Amino acid sequence: MITRRSILSLPIASAVVAFAPLPAIADEPVKVVATFSILADLAERVGGEHVEVTALVGPGSDPHVYRPTPADAQTLASADILIENGLTFEGWLERLEEASGFSGKVVVASTGIETIEGGHDDHDDDHDDHDDHDDHDHGEKDMKAKKADDHDHDHDHGDGHGHDHDDEHDGHDHGEKEMKAEKASDHDHDHDHDHDHGSEKAKEASTEDDHDHDHDHDHGHDDDKEHGDDHDDHDHAGHDGHDHGDEDPHAWHNPLKMRTYVANMADAFVEAVPAHGDEIRANAAALDAELVALDAEIKAMFADLPADHRTVVTTHDAFGYFADAYDLTFLAPQGLSTETQPSASEVAEIVRELRELGHAALFVENSTDPRLIQSIADETDLTIGGTLYPEALSDADGPAATYIQLMRHNATQIAEALKD
Amino acid sequence: MARVKCVNEASLDETVLMFTALYDALIAPFVEFSFMRRALVGSFAIALGATPVGVFLMLRRMSLMGDAMAHAILPGAAIGYLFAGLSLGAMTVGGIVAGLVVALAAGFVARATALREDASLASFYLISLAAGVAIVSMRGSNVDVMHVLFGTVLALDNAALALLCTFTTISLVTFAIIFRPLVLECADPQFLKSVSKLSAMTHFGFLGLVVLNLVAGFHALGTLMAVGIMLLPAAASRFWTDGLGEMLVMSVGIATLSSVAGLLVSYHVAVPSGPAIILAAGVIYLFSLVIGPHGGLVRSLLPQPHYRA
Numbered sequence: 121m122i123t124r125r126s127i128l129s130l131p132i133a134s135a136v137v138a139f140a141p142l143p144a145i146a147d148e149p150v151k152v153v154a155t156f157s158i159l160a161d162l163a164e165r166v167g168g169e170h171v172e173v174t175a176l177v178g179p180g181s182d183p184h185v186y187r188p189t190p191a192d193a194q195t196l197a198s199a200d201i202l203i204e205n206g207l208t209f210e211g212w213l214e215r216l217e218e219a220s221g222f223s224g225k226v227v228v229a230s231t232g233i234e235t236i237e238g239g240h241d242d243h244d245d246d247h248d249d250h251d252d253h254d255d256h257d258h259g260e261k262d263m264k265a266k267k268a269d270d271h272d273h274d275h276d277h278g279d280g281h282g283h284d285h286d287d288e289h290d291g292h293d294h295g296e297k298e299m300k301a302e303k304a305s306d307h308d309h310d311h312d313h314d315h316d317h318g319s320e321k322a323k324e325a326s327t328e329d330d331h332d333h334d335h336d337h338d339h340g341h342d343d344d345k346e347h348g349d350d351h352d353d354h355d356h357a358g359h360d361g362h363d364h365g366d367e368d369p370h371a372w373h374n375p376l377k378m379r380t381y382v383a384n385m386a387d388a389f390v391e392a393v394p395a396h397g398d399e400i401r402a403n404a405a406a407l408d409a410e411l412v413a414l415d416a417e418i419k420a421m422f423a424d425l426p427a428d429h430r431t432v433v434t435t436h437d438a439f440g441y442f443a444d445a446y447d448l449t450f451l452a453p454q455g456l457s458t459e460t461q462p463s464a465s466e467v468a469e470i471v472r473e474l475r476e477l478g479h480a481a482l483f484v485e486n487s488t489d490p491r492l493i494q495s496i497a498d499e500t501d502l503t504i505g506g507t508l509y510p511e512a513l514s515d516a517d518g519p520a521a522t523y524i525q526l527m528r529h530n531a532t533q534i535a536e537a538l539k540d
Numbered sequence: 541m542a543r544v545k546c547v548n549e550a551s552l553d554e555t556v557l558m559f560t561a562l563y564d565a566l567i568a569p570f571v572e573f574s575f576m577r578r579a580l581v582g583s584f585a586i587a588l589g590a591t592p593v594g595v596f597l598m599l600r601r602m603s604l605m606g607d608a609m610a611h612a613i614l615p616g617a618a619i620g621y622l623f624a625g626l627s628l629g630a631m632t633v634g635g636i637v638a639g640l641v642v643a644l645a646a647g648f649v650a651r652a653t654a655l656r657e658d659a660s661l662a663s664f665y666l667i668s669l670a671a672g673v674a675i676v677s678m679r680g681s682n683v684d685v686m687h688v689l690f691g692t693v694l695a696l697d698n699a700a701l702a703l704l705c706t707f708t709t710i711s712l713v714t715f716a717i718i719f720r721p722l723v724l725e726c727a728d729p730q731f732l733k734s735v736s737k738l739s740a741m742t743h744f745g746f747l748g749l750v751v752l753n754l755v756a757g758f759h760a761l762g763t764l765m766a767v768g769i770m771l772l773p774a775a776a777s778r779f780w781t782d783g784l785g786e787m788l789v790m791s792v793g794i795a796t797l798s799s800v801a802g803l804l805v806s807y808h809v810a811v812p813s814g815p816a817i818i819l820a821a822g823v824i825y826l827f828s829l830v831i832g833p834h835g836g837l838v839r840s841l842l843p844q845p846h847y848r849a
Contacts, residue, residue, distance in 0.1 A: 453694075463814035464803060467694050468573055491695035495575050499695070 150392045153199040156183040157212045157513040158372050159229055159381070161523045163203055165407045166385045166400060170393045174199070176216075179513040179521075186212055193220035201388055206230040209369035227388040229381040235367040236440050370511065373442035375411040375418070375527055382407050414527055415445070421535040422446045429538050431480040433470065435493055438485070438510035448534070452478075453492050462492060474500040481537030483508045505537030551665045579693040579803055582704050582760045583817060586769055587795030589708035590753040592715055592788050594774035597728045599784075605661060606770050610754050610763045612642035612665035615672015617758065622675070628699050632755055639751030642668050647744055686703065693760045693803075693813050700759050707756040711749055718745045723784065761814045768818035769795055776825040779832020794824050 129213035149172040154160035160175035167173065175182040176192050197220040205209050208229035211270065217226075294360035371377040390397040422430075430447065432439070436454035443450045451470045453462040474480050474496070482497050482504045490504075497504050508530050509520040520526035570576045599604050616638020617631040624630030642664045649664075650657035696704070702815035715722075721742040724732040733739045757766020777787045802817030811819075830837045 459816065461692060462694060463810040463812050464569070464576060464579070464694055464806035465808060465810040465817070466805060467575060470570065471573060471575070491697065492692060493696040494697060495578075499573060499575050 143317045150389065151199045152201045152203060152389075155184075155202040155205060155213060156181075156511065158511065158523050158526065159203050159205060160408070160466075161513060162229075162378065162381060163385050163389075165402050166382055167389045168399065168403050170400065171201075171389060171394050177512070179515050179518075181512055183210065183511055186210075188212055188216040188535060191413050192216060196220040196222045200392060203227045203229055203385060204386075205369055205371070207235060207367050207369035207371070210426065225388060225392070227384055229384050230369070230371050230377075231384055232378045232380045233371055236444055237367060253514060299512065353516050368437070368440040370438045371441050372511075372523065373527070373530075374445040375415040376445070377441060378411050378523070379408050382411070410524060414524055418527065418531040420445060421531055422448065425535075425538055428477060429479055431474070431477055432534055432538070433474065433480055433482045433493065433496060434508060434510065435483075435485045435490070436510070439508075442530070445529075448538075453496070459487060467492070471496060471499045474502060481505045481534055483533065483537070485510045504535045565808070566804065569804065575694055576803060578696045578701060578808065579813060580799065582693055582701055583769070583799035583803070584796060585701075585704040585708040586753070586757050586760055586766070586781055587773070589704075589711040589791055590757055590766065590770040591773050591795040593711070593746075593749050593753050594770035594772075595777070595784075595787055595791050596722060596726065597750065597771065598774045598778065602657075603775070605658075606750065606754070606767045607764075608661055608665045609639055609643065609750050610758070610767045612668045613639040613751065613754050613758065614763055615668050615675070617755070618672050619675055628703060628759070632703065632759070635758065636751055637790060638672070639755065640748060643747035643751055644744060647740075647747060651740065684734045691793055692762070693817070696760060702715075703758050704760060707752050711752055714745060714749055718742050732807055734776055761817065765814040765818050768821060769798070770793040770826045771830045772818065772821035773798065776821070776828040776832075779828040779834055779836045781836055795821065 124189065149170055150167070152163050152167065152171045152173045154163050154173055154175050156177040157175045157179045160173045163171060163173045174195050176195070177186045177190065183504045193216060200223050202217070202222060204213055204226065207230050231283075310513055372381070382404050387399045393400065431449045431451065432443075433451045433465060435452060437450070437452045439448075439452075442448065450474060453467050453470055480500075480502055482493055482502050483506060484493050484504060485508050493504060496502075509526045513522065513526055514520040520529045553664050570580060594603075594606065597606055613635040617635035619638075620627070620630035620632070620634025642661070646657060646664045649655055649660035653660075655663075699733035710741035718738075718741075721732060721736065721738045722745075725739060725742050725746075729739065732742070753770060754763070754766050757763070757769060761769060773791040774787075777791035780790055781787050799817050802820040803813060805811055805820065806813035806816040824825070828836065831839075833839055
């Protein structure tokens with residue numbers, strides 16, 4: 121079977137390679153495959169009529185536990201560009217990519233964003249805890265840290281192009297960043313620092329890296345940020361302790377992070393259709409402005425909530441970036457992925473916290489099992505606020521048919537529930 | 541005297557402390573959280589209903605059939621989920637129908653044709669599984685249905701609890717009715733066939749019980765875990781006794797103990813509750829396997845006394 125499929129896909133693949141520039145000249149839309157509906161929506165906005173976007177995981181489906189079908193492999197095999205979220209969000213993608221014989225350009229949309237750590241919301245506690253950790257496994261941690269390094273360099277890469285939105289983005293990141301986010305970025309400085317000073321293992325790590333232009337850009341990054349060294353000791357402690365495999369992939373819950381996604385997509389599309397570069401850039405700029413406005417709109421929604429009215433419970437830890445950006449606390453019995461099963465201790469902890477707090481907004485998610493949240497609601501006498509859309513758009517006539525609508529819907533629902 | 545009293549007081553304090561610690565470790569979780577109590581009631585119901593079925597599956601050398609039936613149930617429940625969403629009723633009915641169809645078809649083929657029960661059951665459950673997966677895919681929903689079907693004992697609502705207890709009651713009553721022919725069927729199916737027309741009824745009644753308890757189990761523990769709570773205590777009890785009655789009582793006891801232990805471990809150590817319960821049963825099984833007086837490893841390896849005249 122596999123042999124036959126790969127033989128069949130060979131001509132297609134080679135055709136894609138051979139004629140890759142042709143569609144641009146012939147003014148045919150570039151075939152883009154996005155892994156899930158949110159990315160697909162953004163890609164459509166950026167590419168406009170010059171791209172033909174297909175989402176592998178459609179609206180209302182859970183991208184964590186998705187099982188690809190042969191049709192998906194076929195779609196992918198004939199695509200020019202594949203857009204994925206990255207940050208180990210699409211665990212199933214690598215095998216599909218291989219099986220399909222996809223040979224186009226892979227765009228990792230999250231490249232360049234500053235990630236936050238996943239797991240539980242008590243980031244600060246974590247950092248404190250990990251001060252105690254030894255430094256002995258330094259080299260190994262550097263290996264893990266290389267992902268963060270990649271983001272940094274690509275970020276700088278974007279700056280090099282010198283588009284308006286990139287600059288704005290940069291300014292934002294250093295300017296209006298929240299405390300937690302700053303910490304996250306400090307991690308990055310720290311990796312760079314280690315990196316440049318070049319312990320043997322760190323060098324090994326970078327040579328093993330797929331993104332081979334890693335090193336230079338790290339330097340650039342360090343130069344950019346003069347305050348990099350200031351926080352060294354603190355960062356070190358935080359960085360060493362935490363496993364970067366736990367990076368939270370759900371970055372789309374912060375619209376400002378999506379500006380980087382949009383920029384990454386725009387770069388890829390412009391490269392594929394240089395003839396319409398201006399138009400694509402204009403689309404991206406318009407979307408970028410919308411994202412900034414959306415962020416301001418959501419900020420306003422949560423601006424005057426009292427501190428004890430800022431706790432939200434969802435099925436799984438999808439809203440880390442949202443919590444981070446708008447200063448909310450999200451609790452979830454399941455971890456970062458919907459694939460995990462909750463333990464009694466996790467549920468008990470949440471129940472205890474909610475009882476103490478006496479106020480929280482409980483939500484079920486559109487693509488996961490609502491029963492556990494129901495059980496927590498029963499336990500705490502709190503009511504369920506409604507349905508959130510953590511990682512999949514709704515159908516076209518639903519309340520979250522586009523990314524912007526999804527964010528607005530989620531934010532409104534949460535804000536309403538927290539006000540009561 | 542004063543000295544003695546002093547010592548007594550100290551030891552009294554220690555005793556109180558110990559009891560407080562015990563209370564905190566063993567009882568407080570259930571007092572504090574209603575979801576823990578529900579989980580406990582739910583798993584007790586399953587222990588009471590499913591474990592006797594497991595004992596008979598084991599005695600009839602059909603242990604693996606439990607696993608096959610679990611797969612046969614899944615597609616029915618999945619189809620129920622597709623048509624009615626996460627509705628307890630639809631998933632239950634779907635699961636029971638799919639399970640019974642497979643059980644009846646397999647039983648019929650085994651009785652009417654040359655093919656033996658294991659082969660015919662394997663054939664039918666595979667057909668059922670394939671049909672289920674195909675139907676789910678054709679409906680085009682990518683919510684992982686099998687994933688949704690992994691119930692968690694921590695999220696039992698009143699309806700699910702009522703369902704579990706109903707199933708357990710039905711299961712126990714049915715057991716009481718078919719117990720004697722069932723034992724005969726285990727010991728000598730040919731004899732039962734020759735003296736009674738109840739043979740077929742007994743057999744199908746028993747298969748029905750298997751299906752019923754697996755469906756109940758998947759709401760609480762998830763399908764595969766449901767097979768675990770059915771079979772592991774039964775297998776463990778086999779190492780402790782030869783008597784059927786004792787084995788039944790013992791296996792229910794082991795299942796109950798596993799449920800409590802598993803839930804407590806899940807509460808204190810943050811292990812997902814379903815696997816924790818089954819692992820607790822697994823530990824008891826391994827323990828029984830090693831030191832069980834009836835065919836346990838230690839006993840088998842030690843030199844046996846010769847029969848006396």
